[in-house]
Amino acid sequence: MELAEAVQVVRDELLRAAAQGAGSDIAFQVGSIQLEFTVELRKDARVRGGIKAFVVSGEIDAGAGRTQTHRVALTLDPRRATGEPLLISAEGEADASGLAGAGPL
Template sequence: MPDFENIELAAAVTAIRNQLTDAAAAGAAESVRFEVGPIQMEFEVELRREAGAKGGVKAWVVSADADAKVSQGRTHRVAFTLTPKDATTGHGVEIGNDSGGDTSRFGSVD
């Protein structure tokens, strides 16, 4: 079982980016394309000061189970909206392919 109690906020956002990239690649053979719209994300986070030369404050995602263990005074709710863009074209991300699709068999029973 993966350790979900120590996920940095940056890693959570990276995971969403990776999932969208995987979905775009997997959808290349599909006949219907979907445009990815704004993605609203909300997390409960715990802010921790990191020690060491590169220390600083990092936000760690708090799971529902861990939230009971962490005092409310140390957790914060973070919400934001991401709008995916293709780094090359600057246009929105699409999942699917250029095929126009076909509805001729819509509603038919095989």
């Protein structure tokens, strides 16, 4: 899985949580999210820039040859496109349409 796909999974799960929170009397403001991945950097002549980062599982194939893995830590601060914080909360506040890249829920 590419690093961008891993971050997209987190985005999708936040949007799903916001939709599931609709109608609740309790609201949570999503704060900073810290992610840490083990990534393998691969050189790829087909990719502009030449290097891609892939998230690796704990089950690295010993027969895959020499690879080098690195730990990458990211801190994400999810906000709506307007700059407002994302809420996982009561009905009417779970609309994710203002988030960049958000599709229909």
